[in-house]
Amino acid sequence: MKHLFYLIVVFAFCYLAIGCKKQTEDFKSASLQDYYPLQVGKNYLYRLDSTVPFSFGSRLIVKSYQAKDSVESTFTDIQGRKVFRIFRTIRDTAGNQPWRFAATYTATVTPTTIEYVDNNKRFVKLHLPVVEGYSWKAHSYIDTKSINSLVPYLDEWEYAYQNVEQPYTVRNITFDSTIYVFQHNETSPPGPFDPNNYQQRNFGVEVYAKGVGLIYKEFLHWTYQTTPPPAKYEDASYGVKLQFTGTY
Numbered sequence: 426m427k428h429l430f431y432l433i434v435v436f437a438f439c440y441l442a443i444g445c446k447k448q449t450e451d452f453k454s455a456s457l458q459d460y461y462p463l464q465v466g467k468n469y470l471y472r473l474d475s476t477v478p479f480s481f482g483s484r485l486i487v488k489s490y491q492a493k494d495s496v497e498s499t500f501t502d503i504q505g506r507k508v509f510r511i512f513r514t515i516r517d518t519a520g521n522q523p524w525r526f527a528a529t530y531t532a533t534v535t536p537t538t539i540e541y542v543d544n545n546k547r548f549v550k551l552h553l554p555v556v557e558g559y560s561w562k563a564h565s566y567i568d569t570k571s572i573n574s575l576v577p578y579l580d581e582w583e584y585a586y587q588n589v590e591q592p593y594t595v596r597n598i599t600f601d602s603t604i605y606v607f608q609h610n611e612t613s614p615p616g617p618f619d620p621n622n623y624q625q626r627n628f629g630v631e632v633y634a635k636g637v638g639l640i641y642k643e644f645l646h647w648t649y650q651t652t653p654p655p656a657k658y659e660d661a662s663y664g665v666k667l668q669f670t671g672t673y
Contacts, residue, residue, distance in 0.1 A: 454554030455590070460604055460633040461539050461551060463509045463532060469494040469638060470671045472596065473515060476645060476664030482657030485647060485664075490515040492667065493524060508533045540566075546576065550631070552584070555604060560585035563608065575661075578627050578646055582609045593632050595641050595669050600634035608644075620656060624649045640669035 473492035476485050495512045502508050509532045514524035532550075533540040539551040547566035552559070560583050569580035585607045593603040608629030618624060625648045632641035647662035 454556055455635070457539050457551050457553060457555065458534070459635050460555070461532070461638050462636060463496055463534070463638070465496050465498060465509070467496045468673050469669070470673075472518070472666075472668040472670055474664075474666040474668075476647075476662075476666075478658045478660060478662050482659065482662075485658055485662065487664075489518050491518055491520055491670075492527070494530075502533065506533050506535055546579075549584075551606070551633070555586060555589060557586060557589045578625065578648075582629070584608050590635075593634065593640065595632070598640075598669065600637065600640060602635040603640065604633050606631045606633070618649070620649075621651065623651050634669075637669070637672065639667070642667040 471492040471494070473490045475488045475490070477488060478484075479486040492513060492515050495514070496509055497512050498510045500508050500510065511530040511532060512526065513528045513530065515527045516522045516524050528544075531542045533542075537553045538549050541548045541550045546564075549561060549563045549565065552561040552563075562581070563584040564579045564582050567576060567579055568574045569577050587605040587607050589604050590602045591605075592599055592601050593605065594600075608631065609627050610629075611627045613625050613627075614622075626645060628643065628645045630641075630643050631639060634640045643664075643666045645664035647664070648659040650657060650659055
């Protein structure tokens with residue numbers, strides 16, 4: 426009977442050990458820095474397509490530029506975390522005009538996340554573990570619920586990893602290992618656009634390549650109002666598409 430008890434204990438231990446090992450393997454994750462390798466002095470070049478309302482909101486138009494994101498410096502925040510300061514400059518698509526300043530961003534590296542501040546809004550862009558299907562509330566630091574919120578349309582967005590470590594092609598450049606970050610895709614009320622009816626559109630995705638960083642971004646938010654007349658796209662409607670073209 427004593428030998429039988431020992432055998433049961435051994436089998437139970439082995440079962441738990443194998444189960445734990447399998448669980449660990451299931452959640453094996455790449456480092457966030459593999460897909461977002463920020464370095465002071467690095468410059469990232471993009472084709473930038475900006476969607477904006479035109480002529481008192483009568484329609485949406487796209488304005489295109491060359492964009493350069495330059496990792497300018499680092500500093501330590503009050504929580505002791507390393508923060509990268511990033512400057513964006515833009516110029517015409519032909520590259521004939523000089524670069525001009527457009528915006529400043531920051532990216533904070535934490536043990537489990539990459540947090541990105543854009544226009545004073547903190548987004549949790551990446552989150553461990555980097556595994557297929559993993560999701561997180563990316564806008565938890567943004568006021569989306571109060572009566573004073575300027576961005577209620579960002580409420581409850583849940584980012585999720587798709588196509589982890591799969592290839593992705595941007596402007597004829599193929600990257601062997603990438604992560605596709607699905608952010609949101611909603612049309613309210615659903616259905617095709619009708620100029621006689623109110624509608625809002627919210628969409629977002631980003632793609633990161635191993636050893637490179639952000640290679641593709643698409644974000645779109647617009648609200649079409651019919652009351653009071655005349656019907657129009659609201660001034661706060663906007664969109665951004667970034668397509669990687671190179672780095673140095």
